[in-house]
Amino acid sequence: MAHSSRPHSSRHRGEWKTHAALSLAVFLVSAPLIFAVIKSTQVSSDVLSPKLMPGGAFLDNLRNVWTDAHLGRYMLNSLIVAFCVTTGKTILSLLAALAFVYFRFPLKGAAFVLVLLSLMLPTEVLIIALFDLVSRDLKWADTYQAIIIPFLASATGTFLFRQHFMNIPASLADAARIDGCGPLRFLTAVLVPMSWNTVGALAVIQFVYAWDQYIWPLVIMQKDDKQVVQVGLRKLIEVGGQTDWGAVMAGAIVTMLPPLIVFTLLQEQFSKGFALTEDK
């Protein structure tokens, strides 16, 4: 019994350890979320106690933040912004990649460098001048376009689609052109159907990125009715006096749902889109 001669035994023992390590990791990663879910269901007196039994007050807690603290309004704003940014970025990146891969034109290299270099200039760093430009020159403060339009171009998306298109056989484009198919039709009828994994992976990244926007809406949106939900969370916490933690946790749970839903729906494409990046 002590020493099994079968080579499998050591592997089997190792497997048990792997399970233990992974379970612990999964628990630690999820613990703050599990805790938030439990607390979001408790009545306020239980929320402040060490009690870890779920209660039945989730809807009451949610109601407290949904209308009183404008969470519903913030959620709607974030949904509008994230949807527009994701769609816009995908379309503009597809068009840009189409130009870079299927056309030969003067100054192509320069245009490419211009897109490439934008990766070095994160919004967070440009925020002083961007605020100046958007609020003073464009007078866009407190408008949706202030938090949508500056984010519609995507260097990441352009590169990913460009790379993907370059792995598609050139003969396909030749055939399309000979058939009298223009570039836009080639894009919608041939390239896009062949690019769903890339589109899906990008959609997840861009939706999550747009949904997580924080510093820019914080400075450019002074009016509450246009504010996004991430900044809204901050307002829930800093209400004068006692923070209603049960309500805040209910709010946090609801706030993480949209990206989680997008992620779940596109999970397959998301993983494949990345796996593909390693293919030749």
Added chain:
Amino acid sequence: MIKPRQAAPDNGEERAVFKGVALPWVFLLPTLLILAVFIYLPALRTLKLAAYKANVILGTERFVGLANFAELLSSPAYRQVALQTFIFMLLTVSLGLLLSITLAWLASRPIRGAKTYRLLLIYPYALSPAIAGTLWLFLFNPEIGVVNQMLGAAFHVKPRWLDTPLLAFGLVTLAAIWKGLAYNIVFYLASIQNLPGDVMEAAEIDGASPAQVFWKVAFPLLTPITFFLVFTNIISALFDSFALTDILTRGGPYYHNAGITTFLVYQLYQDGFVNFKTGAAAAQAALMLALVAFVTWMQFRLGEKRVHYGA
């Protein structure tokens, strides 16, 4: 950001099949226009603003040349902020990647339920830094947070997590690592699944222990992705930490010359939008632009030299 891949194998196929000189520019126009107006113009304006000192009360602007930069670099508070940002970055990148590669490796083993483990490790990708800050703020609340309630019951201690400099710094670092795990694991999982399985099997048959297979065979093959993640993690330590610190600690508690969890972007925001020192904030932005340019340049330079992409 997405992993920049090596150029596709150029097998002599020409893809530039469509004719027209104006048409490609029409396709590129929306992207280039937005980049020009909302990225390049603000970048230039940042440099200009950095050379001026604005007085909000009087509404005046005065050209001061490089004085804003000189002031920043000689300010003990700013130097402390830069140093603690660097330490924070070093800790989150190294510990975060070590933890991620270990977990991704374990979750890639051919064990039962591996797929479930993988999913449970990557779903927190959908969690925002602001939510991370909110959850940790509640967990580590000194009075009603569950962590102190447990510590109090077990050891009769209730650390003031958010008011004690060292604890606050550690807490923000841990929260950032926790927040970053899922992103890193996604990339490691994708790379591990693309490793040549036969090579590792051969090593195992030759009697290599699992640890040896990992360090001697898999780890070297994972250097390209590790390399890529080091740089994306540096960038996210610099920028994504804003929402986390803003909600969790508000940049504090105070230590020596500045708040211990005041990192570069937080300082920039404070000076620009709370203290209204536009010139100083723009100068900080210019310094940060130089920093990001340096990091990106290193990435391309080292990336070309080193790593062997693909299997």
